[in-house]
Amino acid sequence: MRTVTVKGVTLGEGMPKIVVPLTGADPDQLAAQATALHGHAVDVVEWRADFFTRLGEVDAVVDQARSLGDQLAGTPLLFTCRTRAEGGAAEIEDEDYGRLNTAVIDAGAADLVDVEYRRSPAVVDRVLAAAHAAGVAVIVSSHDFDGTPSRGEIVARLQAMQEVGADICKVAVMPHSVADVLALLDATRTMNEQFADRPLITMSMGPLGTISRVAGQVFGSAATFGMVGTASAPGQVDADDLRTVLRVLAGG
Numbered sequence: 001m002r003t004v005t006v007k008g009v010t011l012g013e014g015m016p017k018i019v020v021p022l023t024g025a026d027p028d029q030l031a032a033q034a035t036a037l038h039g040h041a042v043d044v045v046e047w048r049a050d051f052f053t054r055l056g057e058v059d060a061v062v063d064q065a066r067s068l069g070d071q072l073a074g075t076p077l078l079f080t081c082r083t084r085a086e087g088g089a090a091e092i093e094d095e096d097y098g099r100l101n102t103a104v105i106d107a108g109a110a111d112l113v114d115v116e117y118r119r120s121p122a123v124v125d126r127v128l129a130a131a132h133a134a135g136v137a138v139i140v141s142s143h144d145f146d147g148t149p150s151r152g153e154i155v156a157r158l159q160a161m162q163e164v165g166a167d168i169c170k171v172a173v174m175p176h177s178v179a180d181v182l183a184l185l186d187a188t189r190t191m192n193e194q195f196a197d198r199p200l201i202t203m204s205m206g207p208l209g210t211i212s213r214v215a216g217q218v219f220g221s222a223a224t225f226g227m228v229g230t231a232s233a234p235g236q237v238d239a240d241d242l243r244t245v246l247r248v249l250a251g252g
C-alpha cells in the first residue's frame with residue numbers, strides 16, 4: 001500500500017488526517033482565516049479557490065496560493081477549484097480549469113491539487129502529468145450532492161480514479177438513509193481491503209453522514225475535512241472535536 005507524504009504529513013498511515021478548507025473571497029479574508037488556524041487541529045489546509053473573487057485571473061490565483069503557502073509555512077496546502085457541477089462555486093470551462101490547475105502546479109504554489117474526475121479526460125490527464133512532473137500529489141475527486149450511488153458503483157469509481165493515476169482517490173456522496181451511509185462505508189472498506197494500492201478519502205455528507213467523517217480509521221479513509229470557523233460542505237465537524245473523536249476511536 002502506497003502512502004502519500006507532503007511536508008512531513010503522511011496520508012494512508014496512522015490516524016486520518018484533518019483537512020481544513022479556507023473559503024475566503026479575497027486576500028484579507030483568506031489571511032484572517034489562515035491566522036485563525038493557529039493552535040487548532042489542522043494537518044492540511046485546503047484553499048477552496050472557487051470562492052475567490054479573482055478566480056478568472058490566473059496570475060492573481062497563483063499569487064494568492066503562494067502567499068497562503070508562505071503564511072502556512074510547514075503545513076501542506078491543497079489547491080481546490082470546485083466547479084458548480086460538483087457542488088462548488090466555480091463556473092469555469094474545462095480548458096480554463098486545466099490551465100488554472102497547471103499554472104498553480106508549475107509555479108510550485110501548492111503541495112497537493114484536487115482534480116475532479118468528471119472534468120474532460122484530456123484535462124484530467126494534463127493536470128496529472130503536470131503535477132507528477134513537479135512532484136505535486138493529486139487527489140482525483142467526485143461529488144454526488146443529490147444522492148448515494150450503490151456500493152458497487154462507488155467501488156468502481158474509486159477503481160477508475162486509481163487507474164487514471166490519482167495519488168489519492170476521493171468520493172463524497174449525499175445520503176438519504178442510513179443504508180446510504182452504510183453503502184459508502186462498505187464501499188470504502190471493500191476498496192481498501194480488496195483493490196486499493198493507495199490512500200482513499202470518502203465521506204457521506206450532511207448530518208446523517210457525520211459518522212463517516214470520524215470513522216476513517218475503521219473503514220479506510222485516510223483524511224477527513226473539518227472546519228475552523230466556516231464549513232465548506234454540509235455535515236463538517238469542528239476540527240478540534242474531530243481530533244478528539246479520532247483519538248478516542250484509535251484507542252486513546
Ligand SMILES: O=C1C[C@@](O)(C(=O)O)C[C@@H](O)[C@@H]1O
Nearest residue numbers: 021080172203205225232233
Ligand atoms: O471535496 C471536498 C470534501 C467536502 O465536500 C466535504 O464534504 O467535506 C469539502 C470540500 O471543501 C472538499 O473539497
